[in-house]
Amino acid sequence: MIEFSELPGWAIAALPVIALLGLYLLSSKKKNTSHINHFSKEYFKGLNHLLNDEQDKALDIFVKLVETDWDTIDTHFALGKIYRKNGEIDKAIKIHQGLIARPSLPERYRNKVLLELGYDYLGAGWFDRAEGLFKEVLIHDPKSEIALHNLILIYQQEKDWHKAIGTAENLFSENPAKVGPMISQYYCELADLAKGKGDINQVEHNANQSLRYDSSCVRATILLADLAMNAGDYAKAKELLMHVEQQDADFLPIIMDRLVECHHQLDETEDLLDYLDDLESRLEELPLIESHARVIERYKDKDAAIKYVLTRLKQSPSLQGMTQLLRYRDTETDNESYTMMLGLKSAVDVMWKDQSAYQCRQCGFKSNTLYWMCPSCHNWGSVKPFVASPGVDA
Template sequence: MGFWRSRKDRRLKKEKEDPAFFKGIQYILSNDQDHAIEEFTKSVKVNSDTIETYVALGNLYRSKGDIDRAIRIRQSIMLRPNVDEPIRLRALYDLGLDYRKGGFLNRALKTFLEVAHKDPGNLENLQEIERIYEELRDWEKAYNIRQRIAKWMREDQGHILAHHLVEAGKVYQEQGDYHRAKSAYNKALSAHKACVDAYLHLGDLYFGREEYKKAFAIWKKIFDVAPEFLFLCYNRLERACSRMENLKPIGDFLKECVDKRPDAFGHMALARYFHAEKDGAAALAETEKALDLNPSLWEARRFKGRLLLDEGRSEEALAEYERLLDLLTLPFLSFQCERCGFEPKELLWQCPQCRYWDSIRPVDNRRKQTVAIQSGAPDPVAVNGDPHP
């Protein structure tokens, strides 16, 4: 609508000469695409020189999935000899959107790159290029484009740059390139010191090379920068317990975690630590604390039953397993995007719906269940599996 927004005199004149065009606009505003196309087609027959009408028609055809017609309209606009350069560039950008909607990613990327060469400050265009590179898993190029976006926006984009670097590091790690992976993770932490994913995978890198003390030291840092994501460390620390000779540093750290920020997952990690240290009574006590904080945590019920069996308390263990069966339909751990409300079944660092990074957070299932009961809504769908990406 920007084409006619700044042309008041011409717009008023056009309204008298071409009522079909403005009827088309009214249909767009009422979300009636079919009638809008019908009116714009009438408008084109009255005056085939009107760029605004062709732009509107192209957008409508794209939204309806008629990509071939949309592409032909963009190409016809760009071939006109007397079209202003800003209009030509916009048509080129729209052509890229058409290609993208049609699934022609390579054509779309080539078109957006051409726009970027002619109009380097077009943020919309740069964001489309970045998105395609992300989908193609070309993280280095996505990182470079985000740097350009940050330059033009003059805003701190460190958390997004960090995620691009971490994703690149994961690719290097899969390829067995230890040094480049390590460099990418460290660079990510330099870009954004609170990048949880960088700490997790840098620790994993050390762990895979049997450098357990370094891995433990890296994972510990999450407690300082993002304690709400500590649950991602606990299963890693449990694996470290099976490899490290001196478990006392892990035990001390877990005790500090539950003292300063008590949560069910922390108490369960501490319970497993005590179990590894052959202290069944302490393990059982920590499991009870976990269940006090989250009675629906079925993993805690299962572990408690195991501890009771180890102590020969078979009847109590049986009762605990019966409770466990009742809990298997309750949510284990849920996540939700703070921006668009999307609820993935696992923790993702980028929302697949709104494309924002770091917008997905853990959800308090106990609160959700209370709200559901009060509102009469059905229980949320259970989320099964390992909550630790």
């Protein structure tokens, strides 16, 4: 008797197909005996081919079975998925194309076959063909969330933000909490493109549209604040940037330089120092020590900045704090202190190698570049400034 461990890898992968056929046999009791006998015989032949790693022969038999009884179509879907998972996209395509070409294919299965074929084309990188199939699904079922989601993924991949917005709007009313932030980011992408062309009106229009779909979009706020700063309207820029804390406080470190500049231009230094003190007392985990120390040094003096860093380090030790302190100490004239400082600096440099400025709160992806869409898990807005113990966003 063959042990499970002796089965070829493909046969183990095909276990879902075998299980589906077995279930079908059990559910066929109502049907006539000769049908069951014929089906069982063919089924075991197909099964034998699968176990012997002869998938093509197995498929020929399953194709005949599906013509006899379309209720066995799930075995085709299962086989197609296995092929796709194993990277044998051409075989998956052959299965699904074979099904769609059959005039006897019942209407109730047509969309499912089109979707499966669409996944095959996506796997093969043929986005235009996949797009055509998902659109065809929508002709039969205009509210198909799967088809709409897949079209959105294609348009995202192709950076066709207008089409992505138009498609996502069909899903917005059903799920605004999930779809709103996506549309909001698409408008920010359009705003970025307009920014590259120097089209200020379009930057403003798209950033405002972005906030309409997601009022907590920090990226849109930064776009608007930059417009205001470029126009010399620092009061407006400050107002916008002060709102980031309510939008998503995790992003505060990336707007700090802009906020400092606004306060400086408005001659509101005392307000800025009070605000930073207040912010750090409420949001201790945010990496604001570098910005805060620079502000203290700029408006008070270096000794006050060093005192601040030392106090913060005692309260909550951090690599950012140590780095900042070493920057202040790099002018040591005493030889012994200088050597010690160099040793500490190289140790901190080594520690930084394992750190990144940003991290995705969904999948943990780390980077020194801020991506608005995580390159790893493709979530929007989940890559944020790194904190020592990042929580995982819900």
